[in-house]
Amino acid sequence: MAQAQNVLNQTDKKYIAEVLEDYRLARISRECSLLGRREVLGGKAKFGIFGDGKEVAQLAMAKQFRNGDFRSGYYRDQTFMMAIGALTVKEYFAALYAHTDVEKEPSSAGRQMGGHYSTRSLNADGTWKNLMQQKNSSADISPTGGQMPRLVGLALASKIYRNNKALHHMTNFTNKGNEVAFGTIGDASTSEGPFWESINAAGVLQIPFAISVWDDGYGISVPKKYQTTKSSISEALSGMQRTKDKPGYEIFKTKGWDYADLCATYEKAIKICREEHVPVLIHVEEVNQPQGHSTSGSHERYKSAERLKWENEMDCIEKFKEFILQTEMAAPDELNAIDEQAKKLYVNKKVKRGKNLMIS
Numbered sequence: 522m523a524q525a526q527n528v529l530n531q532t533d534k535k536y537i538a539e540v541l542e543d544y545r546l547a548r549i550s551r552e553c554s555l556l557g558r559r560e561v562l563g564g565k566a567k568f569g570i571f572g573d574g575k576e577v578a579q580l581a582m583a584k585q586f587r588n589g590d591f592r593s594g595y596y597r598d599q600t601f602m603m604a605i606g607a608l609t610v611k612e613y614f615a616a617l618y619a620h621t622d623v624e625k626e627p628s629s630a631g632r633q634m635g636g637h638y639s640t641r642s643l644n645a646d647g648t649w650k651n652l653m654q655q656k657n658s659s660a661d662i663s664p665t666g667g668q669m670p671r672l673v674g675l676a677l678a679s680k681i682y683r684n685n686k687a688l689h690h691m692t693n694f695t696n697k698g699n700e701v702a703f704g705t706i707g708d709a710s711t712s713e714g715p716f717w718e719s720i721n722a723a724g725v726l727q728i729p730f731a732i733s734v735w736d737d738g739y740g741i742s743v744p745k746k747y748q749t750t751k752s753s754i755s756e757a758l759s760g761m762q763r764t765k766d767k768p769g770y771e772i773f774k775t776k777g778w779d780y781a782d783l784c785a786t787y788e789k790a791i792k793i794c795r796e797e798h799v800p801v802l803i804h805v806e807e808v809n810q811p812q813g814h815s816t817s818g819s820h821e822r823y824k825s826a827e828r829l830k831w832e833n834e835m836d837c838i839e840k841f842k843e844f845i846l847q848t849e850m851a852a853p854d855e856l857n858a859i860d861e862q863a864k865k866l867y868v869n870k871k872v873k874r875g876k877n878l879m880i881s
Contacts, residue, residue: 537850543780544845544856547576547838548863550600553613557635558812566617570636570815572597574777575735577837578805580604581783582733585791586703589696592658593672594705595665596636597735601705605656607640628660637661651693665710669719669732676702676728680798701795704732709740711754720770723800724761727768730800731791735777737808742823755804763799771801777808778840809836 554571561569572579575597583604586592592601602608615626617635628639639660644650659671682688683698710716711734723730734754738745750757755774763769771793775786783805790801809832814820821829833839845851 552863572599574809576600581787589653589700591675593668666713666715669715672704676730701729708736712748733803737810741814774804778837
């Protein structure tokens with residue numbers, strides 16, 4: 522009994538350490554967003570669009586992202602990229618400042634807007650890297666919705682690799698088709714043609730296509746009731762839910778501030794997607810956007826006082842902190858210390874996440 526209790530305690534300690542590490546990274550990412558906005562408004566960068574409000578959902582998604590998987594997302598995925606070890610704080614700001622040194626800004630050497638993330642598939646000599654030994658991201662593009670057709674192609678590649686045994690020797694590119702293509706999109710962009718065409722294609726093809734919709738209720742200033750049938754993309758797509766007799770999608774709904782449910786939802790969704798090669802849609806509702814859409818406007822102009830109050834109260838990081846305190850995984854002083862450390866990050870300090878991510 523004592524030995525079993527010791528194993529349980531070790532498991533608990535490992536889980537608590539993982540939760541606190543997630544909280545720390547969420548705070549670091551949020552501070553990047555806040556500082557990034559100040560830098561733009563202070564004239565040090567031309568434009569900024571940030572991932573604040575999506576931190577906790579992206580941490581949950583990153584837990585299911587394996588070596589060999591691919592991302593096809595958009596410009597609010599900074600927390601996810603940090604969590605998979607593909608983005609440092611310095612690289613984040615190098616992109617904001619359009620730094621032209623590819624070593625300092627590896628996504629595009631300043632050629633794209635900040636928040637456009639990618640990983641490199643080629644070595645310096647032009648030869649292919651072993652993509653199965655890294656977590657991969659296709660290069661983001663500015664037109665919203667444009668990531669969707671690419672997501673279909675990436676997921677289809679996994680199906681082709683899985684079904685064609687003659688390709689199984691290509692171990693630099695596949696693990697017998699066991700890869701998942703992860704996509705992200707904002708709720709407003711689900712109104713665009715490329716989204717609907719890609720959703721339909723993935724359902725017909727039955728490919729390992731996992732699309733997450735970050736739903737903050739607005740398309741810049743336009744509420745979703747004016748652009749989405751039933752004001753819910755998952756309800757609008759409910760006819761695509763698979764049944765015993767007919768293939769389709771597995772559709773999940775969760776809340777952007779609920780850490781425990783987000784982790785459980787992504788674990789279940791990606792397991793189905795990877796093992797059964799079934800497309801999945803994860804509708805992440807009640808996401809907030811603390812700084813508004815971008816540095817080009819102010820959300821105080823179009824959001825009601827009640828909505829702004831809700832956004833403060835239901836902020837995903839504050840709710841995450843509340844969850845940690847309620848479950849007694851850490852004391853208030855410990856979390857406050859993490860908060861303060863995140864604020865001081867840009868003062869020439871180094872913080873490690875696992876073996877892969879150096880934030881400096």
